[in-house]
Amino acid sequence: MVTMTAAQRREDERERFNVFVSTCPSRTLLERLSDKWVSLVLCALDGGPQRYGELRSSIAGVSQKMLTQTLRNLEADGLVLRTVTPEVPVRVDYELTELGRSLQVVLSGLKQWAETNVPEILEARERYAAANG
Amino acid sequence: MVTMTAAQRREDERERFNVFVSTCPSRTLLERLSDKWVSLVLCALDGGPQRYGELRSSIAGVSQKMLTQTLRNLEADGLVLRTVTPEVPVRVDYELTELGRSLQVVLSGLKQWAETNVPEILEARERYAAANG
């Protein structure tokens, strides 16, 4: 076995993880990130640390259960840091980690795309509805 | 305070789309895009038009139902073009529209991020599991 060049190693890395293989860890990761609450939570935390209640009110429509569940998953994946301050009442703050910030950049692109292209999408839906039943 | 023109007001309205409002169209759009199959389908179509069966086999683990449903939604939103060729047996091709390609760029960034950062995430999960139950 000859020593690998950096390029070969990079190629090898790329082929180790493939989202199109259903058993690949990158696939399950992509599925977790492709969650409607994940992008909202990460974008909400973009402005800095927030308390649980702040997140809950800034992300309209989220249930306690899903917000807690999403935050726990993000914490376990090292994307969010959870800090408990034992005051009365208890205070829990959430903030992005370095890894979380790098993901937030990508997801804010998706958020931006959605907010920008709403009109085109709505027009397309009307055309589709008119053409079909 | 200067008077707004109608055009300015319309422009202002356009920029008011906010994903954090649960009733905002951009929010429901973001939720549709934040679907685990959407990113996979769009990335699969990045290489060019594909038949239904090709998509089904390239995206391992997708059910006929969800693939059809996802493709129909993407078609209705103007992101994917569906072409039926009345051969025997019938041939159905799917390809990205211009709008779909612009979204694919964003989603492939997410795919790339997932494939790149799998190791960090797995390590974080182990640390979390070790620290907690």
Added chain:
DNA sequence: CTGGATCCCCGTAGATACTG
């Protein structure tokens, strides 16, 4: 009072079988 766990109900994803 904040943050979160638990229970129950319902919608929807998913597997299977069938059709133009």
Added chain:
DNA sequence: CAGTATCTACGGGGATCCAG
């Protein structure tokens, strides 16, 4: 080949309860 139809099972939403 490219879908529809049907059934079941899992996961999200809401109410309720719990700890600090």
